[in-house]
Amino acid sequence: xxxxxxxxxxxxxxxxxxxxxxxxxxxxxxxxxxxxxxxxxxxxxxxxxxxxxxxxxxxxxxxxxxxxxxxxxxxxxxxxxxxxxxxxxxxxxxxxxxxxxxxxxxxxxxxxxxxxxxxxxxxxxxxxxxxxxxxxxxxxxxxxxxxxxxxxxxxxxxxxxxxxxxxxxxxxxxxxxxxxxxxxxxxxxxxxxxxxxxxxxxxxxxxxxxxxxxxxxxxxxxxxxxxxxxxxxxxxxxxxxxxxxxxxxxxxxxxxxxxxxxxxxxx
Numbered sequence: 001x002x003x004x005x006x007x008x009x010x011x012x013x014x015x016x017x018x019x020x021x022x023x024x025x026x027x028x029x030x031x032x033x034x035x036x037x038x039x040x041x042x043x044x045x046x047x048x049x050x051x052x053x054x055x056x057x058x059x060x061x062x063x064x065x066x067x068x069x070x071x072x073x074x075x076x077x078x079x080x081x082x083x084x085x086x087x088x089x090x091x092x093x094x095x096x097x098x099x100x101x102x103x104x105x106x107x108x109x110x111x112x113x114x115x116x117x118x119x120x121x122x123x124x125x126x127x128x129x130x131x132x133x134x135x136x137x138x139x140x141x142x143x144x145x146x147x148x149x150x151x152x153x154x155x156x157x158x159x160x161x162x163x164x165x166x167x168x169x170x171x172x173x174x175x176x177x178x179x180x181x182x183x184x185x186x187x188x189x190x191x192x193x194x195x196x197x198x199x200x201x202x203x204x205x206x207x208x209x210x211x212x213x214x215x216x217x218x219x220x221x222x223x224x225x226x227x228x229x230x231x232x233x234x235x236x237x238x239x240x241x242x243x244x245x246x247x248x249x250x251x252x253x254x255x256x257x258x259x260x261x262x263x264x265x266x267x
Contacts, residue, residue, distance in 0.1 A: 022053055022158065051255035053158075056189055058252075059240035059261045060157050061091050063187040066233075066244065066263060067153040068095040072185060074152040075101045076142065078130045078176070079159025088155065089123045100145040104128050104136055130159065131167050133175035151183035157261075160226065161191040161215045170226045177229050180266050186230050189240055189261035193217035196258070223260050230264025237262040 016038035020031040024039050064075070073096050077088050080103040089101040100122050106129035126141040136142055146152055154176050163169040177186065193201045201217045224237055235243060241256025243263075 051252050052258050055241050055252055055256040056158050056259050056261070058245070059189055059243055059256075059259065060088070060155075060187070062244055063157075063261070063263050064088055064091045064153070064155075065095065067185045067187065068092050068099065070185070072151055072153045073099045074146050074150065075099065075155065076146055076152055076176075077101065077103045077155040077157070078136070079156065079162070080105050080125070089120070098122060102126060102142050102145050104130065104142070106130070130156075130172060131163065133172060137176070137179055148179050149181055151181055151185070153185040153187055154180065155187045156226075157187060157189045158191075158259075160188070161217065164214070164216060170222075170228065173226045174229065177266065182266055184266045186227065186264040186266070187261075188223075188226060188264070189259050190223045190226070191215060191217045191258055192220065192223060192260045194220045194260065217258075220260060227262065227264045230266055233263050233265055 013032040014034055016034045017031075020035040021039050023029075024031040024036050067075070068091075075088050075092060080087070088103070089099075092099040092101060102123075103125040104127075105125070106127065122145065124141055124145060126136070126139055128136045128139055130136065137148070156173060160169040160173070163172065173186065173188070196217070205215055205217060220237065227237070237260050239253075239256045240259040240261040241253050243261050
């Protein structure tokens, strides 16, 4: 989005936005000066910060390909932000071009996402808040493409760290899990405090506190709890760059240590 262009209705360009920050970090153009300034400050803390979003996107691609290879043809991506290059519908199309994908986000950026997807009748974007699972599960934009009587892959990728403890992120996952049929998959990644200096974690949380979605870096035990009711597939809950990955360069692997990711199967 060029600075001289007016923002879509409901978008305050003065406040950093997590979806647009992520877009900028991945090299996208759907962002504003406040988003770029916040990301650049994160980058200034340590060199690997520039690769943290790329490490997570790599996990998303591998996990989605895995689910598609298991025969999953329905994907519900919660808290997606902007469906940028290499997102779910593009990855799935390499294996199953007819798969249904629904993106969900509470932010007005979803209207822009919907415009990007206008040419597809198997992919859509819905504006809704993941803290209200029932409204999403009953939303006609979701039920029009997703049949919960059949296996579905539900994605909470890079989103639950934006949900504070008071809103019970594990409970949110559980609400969606309760509607999934056996054979469904949970794909989840989360920023982690595990193994990192508390002062550095606090610095990062402070930057996000000025955005529209403050972030909590959680422990391994807290993130593992979100998989209750699912059997983790190999290799379990790992650094995202180590989830069925190839040998990595040092910088990308260091970036991947800021994320824990895994895929669970509902039996």
